Amino acid sequence: MQSFKCSAQDLVDFHGGEISRELFVNADIYREEQERVFARAWLYVGHATQVRNPGDFIVSKMGEESVILARDRAGEIHVFLNTCRHRGMKVCRYDEGNTKTFMCPYHGWSYGLDGKLIGVPDYQEAYKPAFDREEWRLVEVAQMAIFRGTIWATWDKSAPSFEEYLGEARFALDHALCPWDGGDGETEVLGSTQRWIIPSNWKIVAENFAGDALHVVSHRSVDLAGIGPSEGEGRRDDPGRLVVAAYPGGHGVMYGVRDATTVPNDYRGSRITAEYFRHCWKKRRARRGPTADIVPLVGTIFPNMSFHGQQPRTILVAHPLGVDRTEMWRIYFTDRGAPAEVKDFLRRYYVRYAGPAGMTEQDDMENWNYATAASRGVIARQYPYHYKAGLGAAKTSDLIPGIITDHPITTEQNPRVLYQRWAEYMDAGSWDHLLGKQSVIR
Amino acid sequence: MTLPPLSPARLAYLNLMREIEDFLHYEAELLDERRFEAWLELLTDDIHYWMPIRKNLAFEDRDHDITAAGDVAWIDDDKTTLSKRVRQILTGIHWAEEPLSRASHLVTNISLFNQATFLADPASAYEDGALLNIKCRFLVHRNRLETETDFLVGRREDTLRRVGGELRIAKRKIIIDQSVLLAKNLTIFI
Numbered sequence A: 001m002q003s004f005k006c007s008a009q010d011l012v013d014f015h016g017g018e019i020s021r022e023l024f025v026n027a028d029i030y031r032e033e034q035e036r037v038f039a040r041a042w043l044y045v046g047h048a049t050q051v052r053n054p055g056d057f058i059v060s061k062m063g064e065e066s067v068i069l070a071r072d073r074a075g076e077i078h079v080f081l082n083t084c085r086h087r088g089m090k091v092c093r094y095d096e097g098n099t100k101t102f103m104c105p106y107h108g109w110s111y112g113l114d115g116k117l118i119g120v121p122d123y124q125e126a127y128k129p130a131f132d133r134e135e136w137r138l139v140e141v142a143q144m145a146i147f148r149g150t151i152w153a154t155w156d157k158s159a160p161s162f163e164e165y166l167g168e169a170r171f172a173l174d175h176a177l178c179p180w181d182g183g184d185g186e187t188e189v190l191g192s193t194q195r196w197i198i199p200s201n202w203k204i205v206a207e208n209f210a211g212d213a214l215h216v217v218s219h220r221s222v223d224l225a226g227i228g229p230s231e232g233e234g235r236r237d238d239p240g241r242l243v244v245a246a247y248p249g250g251h252g253v254m255y256g257v258r259d260a261t262t263v264p265n266d267y268r269g270s271r272i273t274a275e276y277f278r279h280c281w282k283k284r285r286a287r288r289g290p291t292a293d294i295v296p297l298v299g300t301i302f303p304n305m306s307f308h309g310q311q312p313r314t315i316l317v318a319h320p321l322g323v324d325r326t327e328m329w330r331i332y333f334t335d336r337g338a339p340a341e342v343k344d345f346l347r348r349y350y351v352r353y354a355g356p357a358g359m360t361e362q363d364d365m366e367n368w369n370y371a372t373a374a375s376r377g378v379i380a381r382q383y384p385y386h387y388k389a390g391l392g393a394a395k396t397s398d399l400i401p402g403i404i405t406d407h408p409i410t411t412e413q414n415p416r417v418l419y420q421r422w423a424e425y426m427d428a429g430s431w432d433h434l435l436g437k438q439s440v441i442r
Numbered sequence B: 001m002t003l004p005p006l007s008p009a010r011l012a013y014l015n016l017m018r019e020i021e022d023f024l025h026y027e028a029e030l031l032d033e034r035r036f037e038a039w040l041e042l043l044t045d046d047i048h049y050w051m052p053i054r055k056n057l058a059f060e061d062r063d064h065d066i067t068a069a070g071d072v073a074w075i076d077d078d079k080t081t082l083s084k085r086v087r088q089i090l091t092g093i094h095w096a097e098e099p100l101s102r103a104s105h106l107v108t109n110i111s112l113f114n115q116a117t118f119l120a121d122p123a124s125a126y127e128d129g130a131l132l133n134i135k136c137r138f139l140v141h142r143n144r145l146e147t148e149t150d151f152l153v154g155r156r157e158d159t160l161r162r163v164g165g166e167l168r169i170a171k172r173k174i175i176i177d178q179s180v181l182l183a184k185n186l187t188i189f190i
């Protein structure tokens, strides 16, 4: 790391469980992580069901930057930087739509759905010799991957494949994104994206979803109010025994391991949803055997894609905007084949749970807001954050891949691994170096 | 100077409008005074309290820039969920509202959209179950702790229903002007 006159590793004491506050409040570090982390890592861009038909597009973000996710005439999906090659204008200022071309409002250059520069006003007259339009296409990502409907991309040619990037966290993402019955059917985005801005560093969001069982206490008020999909207290049905698992790539997941011998009794607030869930879960057990009941509840795929895998089912991307500003993008999804009544019931549950008006997430954002604010000062930032819960408790399991801790469940193992990986990104000059490094997380 | 004559229908209309305005101002007062349980009493049991999301769409799609029913919204609540929101605030440990925010609800541009019905038949506005379709604008200012400030501005479409002689809110659609919400959370009622 160059900006801070020290190795990033000096700010992350993995074995001692202490992380410097500079990570959350230092603007130089923030600038550098745009290059070191966001320009190199695989980032979540969108969902294939948001661009189902040729010509469909959505505008998304990769790190701070706007990107266009489009399906071309041939059905291929592309991810482009949303900036005109001529003089930088934001080519597409719509959130979504269907189009034949992207026409730049400024001087009228137009691009095809495959990014090709297909129209330049005065091309014959003004450019002598003519310039090669092929060289002035929209900037396209270096690599793109689709995993169970989710679309990922990286700007770095030398990054490993997405599957390699996930490593054993593939298990979690697969279980989180598959339909309830554990098969190969589709899940689909429930509709529009919630986007809102919070006054916190993006990493505080990432670490929370990577698995911060300690913060459950902050949600006591919603548990008392009781917003779950069945009657009574709480905000979820019983998720089973909790296990957290971390992965060398910086990913972290909290699983609920359900009792595989009992018939599910979830979603009692909607008879048809309860029945559909039971029906799916039976199939899932037949299909997936002993892993069927290992359910990712929350997780973060490094750096900034987080998800809820069961109750609710959503993807949250914490896009950095500044050292203490983050743009949150949340989508919700369900089984594509679920009955309409089930989708309707789930949608209402999901949005009373999460998002800016979500009765659970509201309190998170208050805590993130004022943790950031109170860490900014020159005195405050001298005192590291404390992540010592569950030091030395990590082990491995036959059933759940990764480094796991199930006791104490309030372990802060996953944030420790996330910051360890973050430091490796900040210090490593190349992907070769990064791949060589990812191992020592116990 | 002579005043223009007031027809009985016109008089009845003015009377009804005054009742509607008084009702909406009273509602705002309850919220600003944080009398949340009393506020719940103003809602019918089958209320749909709905705050859709706004989007940036091309001109030809401009009529779809408010998320439709069945799409994701900011808030999509029934009475049960609204009651739970109140219960959550009243726990005293709902950290996003503890200490409580200070809010001021400005409700303006109040108009009765289906006024023709009541001009033709003034008495019908007082029948049980009568529906009054109201459009208005809101500006809700929230300030909390030291410097945190949010201005939520937009349109509201309220359906008021006559229940036992009183007005009650049966539907509320809150159409905010922001697409990316600039507030970190939505913990206050609009």
Ligand code: FES
Pocket: A084, A085, A086, A087, A088, A089, A104, A105, A106, A107, A108, A109
């Ligand atoms: S900036 Fe796009 S055409 Fe000039």
Ligand SMILES: [Fe+2]
Pocket: A208, A215, A219, A360, A361, A364
């Ligand atoms: Fe939380």
